[in-house]
Amino acid sequence: MSGDSLLLNLNMSKIQFHIGLITISLVSACKTSAPPQQTVTEAQPLVEIGKEQFSIDDYQDSYNKNKFASDSTKALSPEEYLPLYTDLKIKVLQARSEGKDTTLDYREEIASYRDQLAKNHLVDKDLVEKLTTEAYDRLKQEVRASHILVGVSEDASPADTLEAHRAAIALRGRLEEGSDFADMASRFSKDPAAKTTRGDLGYFTAFQTLYPIETAAYTLPVGKISQPVRTKAGYHLIKVNDRRTNRGMVRVAHIMVTVDTAGTPAQKESAKTRIDEAYAQLQAGDEWNLVVEKFSDDRESRKNGGLLPLFGTGQMVPEIEEAAFALTRPQSYSKPVLTMYGWHIIRLIEKRPIETFANMAPALRKKVVTDSRGKVIEQANATRLRKKYALQEAPEQWKLVAALADSTLRTGKWDYQRAVSADWSTVTLFRIEQRPYDALSFLNYVKRKQTPRPKDASPEVVFRRHYTDYLTESLMEYERDHLEETNPEFRSLMNEIREGVLLSQIMEEQVWQRSLSDSTGQRSFYERNKERYNYPERALATIVTAKDTQTLNSVRKSLATSPYKLERKSKELLFPVNSVEIGNEQLDALTDLYIIMQKNADYVVEIAGYRSADEPEITSSTRVRNVVKYLNARNIPILRIIEKDYGSFRQSAEPERNRRVAFQFFSQSKSDVEKVYNADAPGAVTIREGYFPKSDPLLAGFKWQTGEQTANASGTFTWLNVAKIDPPRAKTFSEARGTVINDYQKELEKQWLARLQEKYPVKVNAQELEKVKR
Structure with a gap:
């Protein structure tokens, strides 16, 4: 194992250690379990570590999450888990005593985790799940519908909105009386495409149109016309023309x-x-x-x-x-x-066919919060927050602020400073749980958020919409800031995250980095424990599996000589008579060739030149040289190129192909051979090479001897080629170094923990421990 590989493996183990702690917390965040039970009697500490006391509730919570930490199939008993719990707490106490929880890096990392985790607790998961299920049910069908749009901005004045709604009702009346829907759409719809489509939206399914239109289309019977449906563009009349099963x-x-x-x-x-x-x-x-x-x-x-x-x-x-x-x-x-x-x-x-709900659900959950359904979730969240928190609005103060709305809100160039009539920082627009929110903050919010609006937008309506959005965002921010106070599950989760980060930091300093940098200690540990590090009897072999014997034999043939000939070619270059220059007609194919060579570092390309019998002899070799120059100029070295000049030999039945340059790829890497065979059918071929112990499952059914063998099991064809069999032997320090460092880490941690246990003596209340529920 190389030094780089070793370092990567060790770093990965540290990352996994850290992430493992976080993952436990993330998984728990997705659960709907009740918060830990509160003790009714006077709380007695379960464990005392140094001067710190830890309750039975804290231990019960940790035990429930981590009791399978040692063996995923068998739970630890409360007594067996106790040493793991106390060791973790001791390390965290030491990290805090060193001030690691006060550093800027630590605070920023915790803030980042908090922002991510808070999002999970600020979403109505039941509503998301309901919309996800609804979307999947709709995906099973495709609907063909038509629509007529009566245009009116979502920010239009109440009078203009009412007029548009009446116009839509009047149109619907004419349609119900028998007017042709397509003709009416062509004449009256404000959809720019209506003149061409006559209102026909074609077949669609969930997520392919706006949610209000989709809902109308999926709830109406075929042939019926909806009541006016509101979207940002105006009022729509929807007619369902047909339904069919999703074609997948x-x-x-x-x-x-x-x-x-x-x-x-x-x-x-x-x-x-x-x-x-x-x-x-x-x-x-x-x-x-x-x-x-x-x-x-x-x-x-x-x-x-x-x-x-x-x-x-x-x-x-x-x-x-x-x-x-x-x-x-x-x-x-x-x-x-x-x-x-x-x-x-x-x-x-x-x-x-359409996938199962289990497979599609994760992607559907993401979609329902990002497409036009997101508005439903936002509105539901706003309603929930208004009910959850004591909200006091100030209508009189709003009237003062609302007077600042003017026509510049339509152009997105509004500025309250043009009409300063008060110190807006002293005007309270509303309070959330007695926390005041001043008008100046709202006015700056409008300046920051404003965008150009349609010509029929009402400044008063736009301004009021900004106020509603600002109020909702303030409620969400308040809830996010107070999650630990209102949500015991989130509070427990954040405590675990804080401990996990501290634990990772101090383990990095005291164990992981020390084990990597102390080469003398590594060598000494190896010398003391040589008997641990041995190779069993091993076979140096290549193992190939394929779905059929034809493919298997083809792979064997490819691997017979190195570099390996690949079943992959690039488009030929065709030249006019007596032409050798690279022109526009050849550049497309050469660009493809260059991209293939650049993406596959082990590829070698054979460049073969041909000429027709009546062309000069030098023509074919010159064509090859010009291709080589092109590749060299783009940093493809000559060592990766094989030049072949076939002249006028191998004449083709197609005359133009006699004036060609052809390409054949080779590679030094068996993995490239595997990739080529799997390009059209992933998993069709696997190629494994290296040392294999006798117990390796890949060798099951084969004789333990050198040479080639084939086998067929359950429709999988396997070829084994054993080059040699090595007897058992001790590993050198270099060969064992990765395992040595892992073992050395454990020893360093054990020694360090022993010192900490002297500093932080542990006292356990045996009576309280008996109360812990398995």
């Missing part, structure tokens, strides 16, 4: 020939001819990837055989979406399809 997700690959919508008829016809030619080659049996490379203009997907990301309804242009879902058999492909981007041939890769 689909992954496709495509060949795309771009079409310039402003191009000439000849250019458009040329694009159509190209896509038809690609389709004809597929029909003739040509390989999909080769046709993609030859015809597709989509540079990104062309690198991966035209593969596109998974998508569902409403996430792709409609023509591609419909063509994709119409395909039923994997690897089948569509006829050419025209979209706004050009012509496409769609090939089905896979279809997936």
Whole structure:
């Protein structure tokens, strides 16, 4: 093991130690368990450490969270957990005695943890869960709906808002009397797309439109028209046209020939001819990837055989979406399809049904608090806070402040200093639990938060909205600042976090860093305990697993000689007759080649040059040299390049390919071989190499001998190649150093703890300990 690897492993162990303490706390934060029971009788300390006393409640809380600390399958008894508890408290007491809880770093770290954890306690988890379940139920269906928008700003005056609402009611009346919805949408809707779409929103599911519109669409029967639905844009009338089961997700690959919508008829016809030619080659049996490379203009997907990301309804242009879902058999492909981007041939890769709720729930919970549902959560939270805390508003003072609203609020350039008529710092707008909030703070809030508003926005309504937002944010800030006082669970959590940070800091100083830097102590510990550090009998071997024998044999063939030939190539360069220069036509392919070489440090590329029989002999080698110069100029060294000049040998049936430069990749790394085989089917191949003890599960079923062996178990084919078998032997200090340092850490900690136990004697109240519940 290298020194860098060793240091990384030790640092990781420290991080995991620290995070482990925090994780216990984070997990507990997500639980809804009741706070620790309060003792009714006069509290007796359970443990006295030095001059500090610790209650049975503190011990019970710690025990409940950590009783599986030693063995995840077996709980410690209260008596068995006691030494762990007292040792931790002793270390924390020592850290405090050294003033580690007063440093700026410590305070900043605790503040950071507090901010993160407080967020979990400021959200209505029941409401989030309700919205998450509702969203998943809606995702099972897709709805097709139309809408008509009567436009009015959310900040419009009450009179303008009422007028818009009446107009929406009147429109609904005409629709109920039989007027055509699409015609009315085209004539009256303020949606800019309505002239084209005639109000049709197409099929959609949860999260794909505003929550109020989604809710109306999912609650209305097919064919019915909603009452006016309010959003920021105005009032909507929603008509549900159809419902269907969610079609799930689909992954496709495509060949795309771009079409310039402003191009000439000849250019458009040329694009159509190209896509038809690609389709004809597929029909003739040509390989999909080769046709993609030859015809597709989509540079990104062309690198991966035209593969596109998974998508569902409403996430792709409609023509591609419909063509994709119409395909039923994997690897089948569509006829050419025209979209706004050009012509496409769609090939089905896979279809997936909607995932289970258990799998989707974490992502859905994040979505419900960030999409337009977040407004529902915010409003519910505001209502809860107004009920929870004693709030006193001052209507008369508000009237004085409200008089400052003017038309500059629409442009986002409002400034209260233009009309100073009072010392606003002395005017109290409201109180939360007797804490006053002055008008000056609110006015500065408005200056900071203001943004340009629509022309029909009312300054008075905008100003009042700012006041409501400021009041809600003040209530949230008050709750955040007083969480320890109002929430016993959060208070317990923060106490545990503080102890965890102190523990990590003092362990770093007294144990972890000392064990790393004390090389003399490491060596001495190794010499005293040599018998601990031994290698068993081991085999130096390569183990390959695959899903079928054909793949397994292909991998074995790849690994036969080093560097290993990879089943991966880059697009060829084709040159005009007698041309050797790198032009724009060759740059795309060379850029792809450079990116591959840059991303894969162990790759070596063979660059093979060809020429047609009637070209000068030097032509093919010059083409190779120009490619090499291109790569060298971009810091790909000559050591990673193999040059081959095949001249006019190996003539191709396609004349233009006789004037080519082709590329074949090799690698010194077996992991690169594994990656190539897993590129299209993750997990299809695994390659492991190194020393393996006889007890290793990977060697189960194989004979303990050198040479090659194969096996087939449960549909997995395995090839084992044992180069040699080493007898048991003692590890050198260098080989054992990682384990030595871990063991040395334990000894240092034991010695340090023994000194602390003398400084902080422990007294246990045996009668109280019997009361601790398992």
